[in-house]
Amino acid sequence: MTSSFFPPQRTLMGPGPSDVSPRVLGALSRPTIGHLDPLFVQLMDEIKVLLQYAFQTxxxxxxxxxxxxxxxxxxCFVNLVSPGDTVIVCQNGVFGGRMRENVERCGATAVMVEDNWGEPVSVDKVAAAFAEHPQAKTLAFVHAETSTGVRSDAQALCALAREHGALSIVDAVTSLGGIPLKVDEWGADAVYSGTQKCLSCVPGISPITFSPRAVERIQQRQHKVQSWFLDMQLVMGYWGGDSKRAYHHTAPVNDLYALHESLVMLQEEGLENAFARHLRNHQALVAGLEAMGLSMAVAAAHRLPQLNAVNIPAGVDDAAVRSALLSDFDLEIGAGLGALAGKTWRIGLMGYASNERNVLSCLTALEAVLARQGADIRTGAALNAAAAVFNAG
Amino acid sequence: MTSSFFPPQRTLMGPGPSDVSPRVLGALSRPTIGHLDPLFVQLMDEIKVLLQYAFQTxxxxxxxxxxxxxxxxxxCFVNLVSPGDTVIVCQNGVFGGRMRENVERCGATAVMVEDNWGEPVSVDKVAAAFAEHPQAKTLAFVHAETSTGVRSDAQALCALAREHGALSIVDAVTSLGGIPLKVDEWGADAVYSGTQKCLSCVPGISPITFSPRAVERIQQRQHKVQSWFLDMQLVMGYWGGDSKRAYHHTAPVNDLYALHESLVMLQEEGLENAFARHLRNHQALVAGLEAMGLSMAVAAAHRLPQLNAVNIPAGVDDAAVRSALLSDFDLEIGAGLGALAGKTWRIGLMGYASNERNVLSCLTALEAVLARQGADIRTGAALNAAAAVFNAG
Structure with a gap:
């Protein structure tokens, strides 16, 4: 017989899922009601409004x-891309590669704009790609690369797409709620995110937003969307406007309780305050890491405050360090992904997990484990350096 | 400012979601751990084994x-169907129509076998379709039609597919855990279900199983699967065999805690006991409804014990009855769907919701509301009729 599962209480400072607020876990386990219950329909309406706030749209x-x-x-891809289209896809980490897969599975051609992992998307290269491929109808890029901890200039890239009469598809999985993401002001056309990063919510749901221009393209499609489950015309009918909702699928009721609660919390804190908190905790973490003698993998101008890529010092056993952090401190940090596997750690400070206690306990645990492994680090300086940032703030 | 959402405590006796066990809600809100955490990987392995038990495979x-x-x-469709294929699709309710949509969006041709809503799929008609379309490589049908409360003969249909060298795709959303579903014995090739019906779990997850023949077809595909998210070769890499797991997406960690707990409960009760419980509660409900003077919409031989379609008596206001049940008794029953809208109610007795208390309180509430509306029913007889079934059992 298999027994019930009782997970340990970890501190989640990897690339996500991040720590979930107890308020969100409490909401998650409230009694399930029907997905067509009038009260649930009200909840859906509130979630839409709260997401508009989060996306600033x-x-x-x-x-x-x-x-x-x-x-x-x-x-985003199956609704906006049709067979034969050309899509400019920026890749500076893992997720640009997935975008390419999506484009190609839509029967379209992906024009790749490649940048080094750990560097932002080059706006100049994208401009050159538009010049070379004037038929490109769509530009796709990652705002906050979860695999490298790099922020790209979403505002400039969206503007470039508009200049060329193209729509922009923006991966904001790791940015929503952590750094400014001004969908309307920047003119982003299709933006998707996740619940398990800076929203402090459980994984499993993907908030999205489509501009009126994107909706127009969907309505003018000549080919049926290849996915029935993700066909936005059908999903829209379920999430409804003013009219009666058409059954499409059964909404994940409890997950939406959780998402609602996490968005209520974001609204209570205020977006600007949330961004400031993410930034301050990031600065304190970096100060501590550098005081310890570690170096950041990304240039200061392009760092994501919510995801800190740290170079693994020479001679240190990557897996052994992460394993010791997990087993001895119940602390999860992330491994490097793809081209950066074995070269960096990714320390997340996302959502509810972005707090002073986590910054200090992560520095403490990392210093203890690295010292135990005989790594060449400076001990006894990290906490003071981090505290100085908090005390100044 | 939007406030936190506190749902009422409903009794869910519609077509799903059904009542979620408190044990499952408790599991759902346990602390989130990382989706690559060694303990989570163990949980994934346990879930696979528990699902094999549930699917009898x-x-x-x-x-x-x-x-x-x-x-x-x-x-199931995007992995097993390729452009140009012919698929025989049985429709005797809403969900066969969705299957057709899926087939066509794969670039394949759907040969429809139509039966009346409220009747099972005709095995003879399917045999005739195979005779007429010998090139058909796939047969798709719904085992337990949620829109009508009808059970079709999955064993005979799967056998027919095998005879013709075709694979079978079986919708078992409402059957898994409620009625026998013998994947291996029947030779079903691709079977999908949902968590929110007879598994007593929250909505949002879809258990699936593929036979070795189905896996072989996937491995021999000439066209890339059009969905990246649902490409089973990638999903398999994440859910792993013995080798290292490849990151594909972030698993919905807490939902999987809940699924695990619901499957542990199913294992504790035992499949045969769960089926017997669903059957007994169904028989008691039907006895009570008929004693009240109501009639069932489906012939006795084809009824699903977990989903009871009842004819709405003439002159009764469908929506007003359901609304009164919800507001006065916190009881949700289902409306008719598609061709049966306004003609039937669907009373679910699924999973945790399939218990004696629910049978009796549903009969009580329905009788009270119908009497209040002046419906032509017999009062005072339903509870005794239901009790007689329980006392005999």
Whole structure:
């Protein structure tokens, strides 16, 4: 017989899922009601409005896809890309590669704009790609690369797409709620995110938003969307406007309780305060890491405050360090991904997990484990350096 | 400012979601851990084994898709159907129509076998379709039609597919855990279900299983699967065999805690006991409804014990009755769907919701509301009729 599962209480400072607020876990386990219950329909309406706040948009088509961020990505591509299209896809980490897969599975051609992992997308290269491929109708890029901890200039890239009459598809999985993401002001056309990063919510849901221009393209499609589950015309019918809702699928009721609570918390804190908190904790962490003698993998101008890529010091056993942090401190940090596997750690400070206690306990645990492994680090300086940032703030 | 949401405590006796066990809600809100945490990987392995038990299969490729049943349906079609294929699709309710949509969006041709809503799929008609379309490589049908409360003969249909060298795709969303579903004995090739019906779990996840023959077809595909998110070769890499797991998406960690707990409960009760419980409660409900003077919409031989379609008596206001049940008794029953809208109610007795208390309180509430509306029913007889079934059992 298999027994019930009782997970330990970890501190989640990897690339996500991040720590979930106890308020959100409390909401998650409230009694399930029907997905067509009038009270649930009200909840859906509130979630749409709260997501508009989080995305800083007035887009009517703003809602959570009932599946993880990868499905949110796919929802954007299958609805906006048609067979034969040309899509400019920027790759500076893992997730640009997935975008390419999505484009190609739509029967379209991906024009790749490559940048080094750990560097932002080059706006100049994208401009050159548009010049070379004037038929490109879509630009796709990652705002906050979870695999490298790099922020790209979403505002400039969205503006470039508009200049060329193209729509922009923006991966905001790790940015939503952590750094400014001004969907309307920047003119982003299709933006998807995830619940398990800076929203402090459980994984499994993908908030998305489509601009009126994107909706127009969907309505003018000549080919049926290849995914029935992700066909936005059907999903829209379920999430409804003023009219009666058409059954499409059964919404993940409890996950949406959790998402609602996490968005209520974001609204209570205020977006600007949330961004400032993420930034301050990041600065303190970096001060501590550098005081310890470690170096950051990304240039200061392009760092994501919510995801800190740290170079693994020479001679240190990557897996052994992460394993010791997990077993001795119940602390999860992330491994490097793809080209950066074995070269960096990724320390997340996302959402509820972005707090002073986590910064200090992570520095403490990392210093203890590295010292035990005989790594060449400076001990006894990290906490003071981090505290100085907090005390100044 | 939007406030936190506190749902009422409903009794869910519609077509799903059904009542979620408190044990499952408790598991759902346990602390989130990382999706690559060694303890989470163990949990994933346990879930696969528990699902094999529920599906009565030894299929290695048995796992939960991280999205609702509609995505599970799509996962079966996009992986097994290629452009140009012919698929025989049986329709005797809403969900056969969705299957057709899936087939056509794969670039394949759907040969429809139509039966009346409220009747099972005709095995003879399917045999005739195979005779007329010998090139058909796939047969798709719904085992337990949620829109009508009808059970079709999955064993005979799967056998027919095998005879013709075709694979079978079986919708078992409402059957898994409620009525016998013998994947291996019947030779079903791709079967998908949902968590929110007879598993007593929250909605949002779709358990699936693929036979070795189905896996072989996937491995021999000439066209890339059009969905990246649902590409089983990638999903398999994440859910792993013995080798290292490849990151694909972030699993919905807490939903999988809940699924695990619901499957542990199913194992504790035992499949045969769960089926017997569903049957007994169904018989008691029907006895009570008929004693009240109501009639069932489906012939006795084809009824699903977990989903009872009842004819709405003439002159009764469908919506007003359901609304009164909800507001005065916190009881949700289902409306008719599609061709049966306004003609039937669907009373679910699924999973944790299938118990004696619910049978009796549903009869009590329905009688009270119908009497208040002046419906032509017999009062005072239903509870005794139901009790007689329980006392005999």
């Amino acid at each position: 007035g887009n009517a088509l703003t809602l959570p896809i009932s599946a993880p961020g990868s499905a949110g990505m796919e929802a | 030894g299929n290695a490729l048995t796992l939960p898709i991280s999205a609702p049943g509609s995505a599970g349906m799509e996962a």
